Amino acid sequence: xxxxxxxxxxxxxxxxxxxxxxxxxxxxxxxxxxxxxxxxxxxxxxxxxxxxxxxxxxxxxxxxxxxxxxxxxxxxxxxxxxxxxxxxxxxxxxxxxxxxxxxxxxxxxxxxxxxxxxxxxxxxxxxxxxx
Numbered sequence: 001x002x003x004x005x006x007x008x009x010x011x012x013x014x015x016x017x018x019x020x021x022x023x024x025x026x027x028x029x030x031x032x033x034x035x036x037x038x039x040x041x042x043x044x045x046x047x048x049x050x051x052x053x054x055x056x057x058x059x060x061x062x063x064x065x066x067x068x069x070x071x072x073x074x075x076x077x078x079x080x081x082x083x084x085x086x087x088x089x090x091x092x093x094x095x096x097x098x099x100x101x102x103x104x105x106x107x108x109x110x111x112x113x114x115x116x117x118x119x120x121x122x123x124x125x126x127x128x129x130x131x
Contacts, residue, residue: 053076054077054080055077057074059074060072
């Protein structure tokens with residue numbers, strides 16, 4: 001049936017004076033390209049931030065890299081934070097020393113008050129005996 005249709009078409013075309021070009025069938029790839037203009041938008045946009053600020057020491061990803069939840073993107077230089085920690089520890093130790101000194105002064109003042117009371121009682125007894 002297909003052969004008859006092809007012969008009929010060839011017979012119909014051959015009588016009209018039209019020149020036909022033929023080519024062998026071959027297997028190959030077809031290259032297809034599309035040219036377009038426009039704006040590309042990300043499917044998902046995520047804001048990334050940190051809980052602390054500082055100077056970036058290392059960056060582990062590039063712009064537009066695919067990242068996963070929990071993945072470390074960058075590290076912050078910890079030297080400033082270590083210095084702040086050492087300063088805070090020193091301030092804590094200084095405050096503890098000042099607190100201990102104040103406690104010692106309070107104990108000495110309490111002893112002084114007790115001594116003054118004893119002297120007052122002794123003077124009152126001596127006065128009572130003198131009268």
